[in-house]
Amino acid sequence: DAKTTQPPSMDCAEGRAANLPCNHSTISGNEYVYWYRQIHSQGPQYIIHGLKNNETNEMASLIITEDRKSSTLILPHATLRDTAVYYCIVRVGGSNYKLTFGKGTLLTVNP
Amino acid sequence: DTGVSQDPRHKITKRGQNVTFRCDPISEHNRLYWYRQTLGQGPEFLTYFQNEAQLEKSRLLSDRFSAERPKGSFSTLEIQRTEQGDSAMYLCASSLGAVSSYEQYFGPGTRLTVT
Numbered sequence: 001d002a003k004t005t006q007p008p009s010m011d012c013a014e015g016r017a018a019n020l021p022c023n024h025s026t027i028s029g030n031e032y033v034y035w036y037r038q039i040h041s042q043g044p045q046y047i048i049h050g051l052k053n054n055e056t057n058e059m060a061s062l063i064i065t066e067d068r069k070s071s072t073l074i075l076p077h078a079t080l081r082d083t084a085v086y087y088c089i090v091r092v093g094g095s096n097y098k099l100t101f102g103k104g105t106l107l108t109v110n111p
Numbered sequence: 112d113t114g115v116s117q118d119p120r121h122k123i124t125k126r127g128q129n130v131t132f133r134c135d136p137i138s139e140h141n142r143l144y145w146y147r148q149t150l151g152q153g154p155e156f157l158t159y160f161q162n163e164a165q166l167e168k169s170r171l172l173s174d175r176f177s178a179e180r181p182k183g184s185f186s187t188l189e190i191q192r193t194e195q196g197d198s199a200m201y202l203c204a205s206s207l208g209a210v211s212s213y214e215q216y217f218g219p220g221t222r223l224t225v226t
Contacts, residue, residue, distance in 0.1 A: 043220055
């Protein structure tokens with residue numbers, strides 16, 4: 001699985017959009033980008049995934065660059081409850097095997 | 112609540128004792144995973160079951176660790192002769208076996224403290 005690079009921490013004001021970047025320059029053609037988050041003292045929670053097209057669901061949007069070497073997770077209107085560690089993971093899709101987590105980005109949403 | 116439950120939520124034990132954790136996955140999920148998370152780190156994969164078959168084990172899973180999923184439903188993770196380095200959060204996750212299923216559902220974890 002390709003390695004990812006994320007900033008260790010970010011701040012965002014409540015109600016504003018949070019844009020979390022991820023670099024995955026060694027991604028292969030059959031690898032998907034997944035995002036999970038972990039709120040303090042809870043297990044990780046799936047957010048969204050994509051291959052090469054931009055994706056949106058009720059939680060977030062995922063923007064993947066055309067060369068697929070980086071992506072951005074967008075939380076359109078961050079709330080205090082979005083304060084969490086966000087993990088960007090690159091993995092072959094459909095296999096449903098293990099997830100390889102890095103250290104992620106601690107997003108702090110401030111009132 | 113994701114539907115994955117773990118028991119106990121917290122366990123304090125003395126070095127050298129054996130401990131066992133239980134995970135109950137979402138009932139229709141045939142895949143079950145164990146991860147370990149230490150402070151400040153992301154979760155690390157330990158092992159994975161498809162139904163009752165243990166298909167992959169990490170090198171992190173030393174001989175003191177054993178996991179079972181006897182009837183393809185709940186799973187147990189046992190640590191024998193615990194060491195202080197075993198102190199961590201132990202997370203269980205489950206997923207459907209379908210090719211179209213991408214999401215793993217995590218339980219709340221069992222926090223182990225070895226004194």
